[in-house]
Amino acid sequence: MIRQGREVQADVTESCDVCIIGSGCGGASLAARLAERGRSVVVLEQGGYYTRTDFDQRETNMLAKVDGGRGLDTSKDLSVSLTYGNNVGGASVHYWADSYRTPSDRLRLWEEQYGLKGHGEAVLTPHFAQIEQDLHVHLADDTYANRMNQLVREGAEKLGWHVARVPQARKDCARSGYCMLGCAYDAKQSQLVTYLPRMVNAGGRLYADCRAERLVFEGSRVKALEASVLDRASGQPSGPKVRVTARVYVVAAGGFATPEFLLRQGLKERLPALGEHFFCNPSAMVHALYDEPIIQWRNIPAAWGVEEFRLARYDGPRYVEGGYLLMANQFHPGMLSAVLPGFGSSHRELMTQLPNLGGAISWIDDAEDGRISLENGRRRVHVPITGGNALRLRDALRKQARLLLTTGARQVLLGDVRDTRITRLEDIDKAVDVVDLRPARNVFAAPHPGGGARMGEDPKTSVVGFDHRVHGTDNLYVADPSVFPTAPSVDPSLSIMAFSFVAADTIQSALG
Ligand SMILES: Cc1cc2nc3c(=O)[nH]c(=O)nc-3n(C[C@H](O)[C@H](O)[C@H](O)COP(=O)(O)OP(=O)(O)OC[C@H]3O[C@@H](n4cnc5c(N)ncnc54)[C@H](O)[C@@H]3O)c2cc1C
Known part of the structure; x- marks a missing residue:
């Protein structure tokens, strides 16, 4: 089931095993994996639901739909233009579909220098193979x-x-060149045509135009998530609220929005690494x-x-x-x-x-750490050039x-x-x-954000553990590139999905 904001006229209460914030590569692949294993899944996505019939190949229409900042968002000092998704399927609807495995040297670096556990080559290789099969990945001829x-x-x-x-x-690419405006042929294997339909077929539910806002904690346990239904045209709350009670909550809101969301929950004081070590491949x-x-x-x-x-x-x-x-x-x-x-x-x-x-x-x-902060309630992205x-x-x-x-x-x-x-x-x-x-002397772009909720052992220097669980919480997880210790050195989508597969395994066993 995919429910759009305009279809929600009154407050809704949902209950499920796993509630996931964000429907991009991180959230959708996780949702499909868990739903197909029999878990009840609810995905909240703040952006709109657009499909092939909406993709009219006109830049002026499409950028406002598939680019979160309409192509106009920038880092705080105007050095870098920020590009990201804000729609069902996330940035994958906008992306180029380059699909690299995380290189072996990078996985080794993450293990040896950053102490990562449970995400080495032996674990990820079968996941890469599965994802490549699911997304029809092949070398461009x-x-x-x-x-x-x-x-x-x-x-x-x-x-x-x-x-x-x-x-x-x-799959069956028309070679039209409109990939970045959303694929009108459903040939580009975004989350919209791969893991999200699989999640829905397995009984998962998705609310589009629905912004996750507040986690309700009871001690170290999240007991509910409160969200607002948005009016798509204005991006402002339209009135109804969605309240989800779940056994597990996963933040998969993307490299910019995941640290922002967690900062808004007041977690920085306990987790000083939150929002730090940010990268974006300028x-x-x-x-x-x-x-x-x-x-x-x-x-x-x-x-x-x-x-x-x-x-x-x-x-x-x-x-x-x-x-x-x-x-x-x-x-x-x-x-x-x-x-x-x-x-x-x-x-x-x-x-x-x-x-x-x-x-x-x-x-x-990235050779220098960036940072995500909240200033006067606004997200600020700092990218040192x-x-x-x-x-x-x-x-x-x-x-x-x-x-x-x-x-x-x-x-x-x-x-x-x-x-x-x-x-x-x-x-x-x-x-x-x-x-x-x-700043503002060049046009640099930042399409691959991550790192702001880094994975590690120590809550002083990282935000999530190797099981993707936020330190100090019982049932709050992160599944997107925010957990990477550094950028993967290639386009990140396959790395993101492979990490989500690992997260799905740890969540599955946590649920018992
Ligand atoms: C133009 C462009 C081209 C790219 N090309 C490639 C490529 O060829 N190959 C590659 O590997 N990568 C590419 N990328 C990068 C890749 O698309 C992203 O890294 C990846 O899709 C990110 O997935 P994600 O799940 O982390 O986040 P996203 O895809 O950003 O998904 C997060 C979702 O969460 C939603 N969200 C955020 N906050 C909330 C909230 N509070 N409540 C509810 N929902 C929320 C957002 O609306 C978004 O849809 C490209 C990116 C861009 C912009």
Whole structure:
């Protein structure tokens, strides 16, 4: 059953085994797993319920539906643009469907350096295999590669960089290029068409337009969750309340909203790590003008990925290069108009050349901790574009410019507020060295948040234990990337779902 806000006219009381806040990769996969094992599950999702018939492939309509901040939310100091889901299925409805397993080196790092238990390769490998089967994950073949992706492959091969086909969660993909606006063909294997229907078929219930607000504690036990039904157009409470009593409560509200929700419950005092150690893969975007049509908004966003620089390289303590995944970028014309530098005639000049505009993006594996806080009741996201993050961002700008010029771009645009343009390989270093990384001088994006409710043994330095249970509580759990000790160094969706499978196992045994 999926019930939308407008269908709820009076207060509702629900009772179940497991109540889950959020219906993204973390919440939906957990919900399906538990419902299929016979548990009664209720999912609360504050966003709207949209399906293929709503996805009209118009940016102006869709961003407001599938992007939590309508493409306009930013970190506190305006350094980074925040992108996340706010709809049934969460960010997976908006995502690119790149589906990497957490690399072995990262899982080892988490075990050896952060002391993680119960989430090693031996445990996760069968979960990855199951998820890949459930989401039809396969390597992007040549038919998936638009011109920009072909160029990324060619350029990387010329430069001797390791480049590989990107695993994709898709079935019968139409290669339309509207992935980020919600898939009108139900081909992209978001939670909307995979684990959520399975959860519903197994008897699970989902309330859309329903914001979880308050946990009612009795000692260390949560005895109820209070939520408000929202009016979708305004995002404000429409009147009715939903009260859920459950044996177990799981926060799976995503990397931005999970720490926020837990902070709102007043847990920071007992759990100082709450909201700390936040990461978001700040992403540098570089544009390029070619003499041939690129049409970057056709076919899937990422068919080829440059893996050469996934791990940062150091010479002793000195950073040398890397610490990011590099891919072709994809924007539609409306978003491009917002992120391209310039104003007036210079901007217009670029817009007239849009078909020939390509670009690259790199997800920075955060080297500096960010933070999520509440200030005057508002969520604030702090992302430091300094120290190790700044070094990695600059290096990523350099490598993207090099790749794009190597593939025949006539002009590379760093996308900064000064509209720095480069036409020769030998000018790259000089130009990138002086790019102003201070807030609001660039457009960096943050699509992969996590870390704000870190997993660990010690309540002084972590928020949840290895069983995903919030320290000091009997029945409150977290199942999303907030628990990761660091970013996974690849796009995170498979890592999130695999961790949720582990959480499902521990919750199942806790329920007896
Ligand atoms: C444009 C874009 C492209 C991406 N591409 C990829 C990709 O190719 N591959 C990949 O692996 N990852 C990708 N990602 C990242 C990936 O989509 C997310 O990391 C993942 O979907 C997050 O899942 P989640 O369950 O943690 O959170 P979310 O998907 O954010 O789900 C959390 C849900 O909780 C809801 N919620 C929040 N607070 C409350 C509350 N108080 N009450 C009720 N509900 C609440 C939210 O509305 C949301 O729907 C992309 C992200 C974006 C934005």
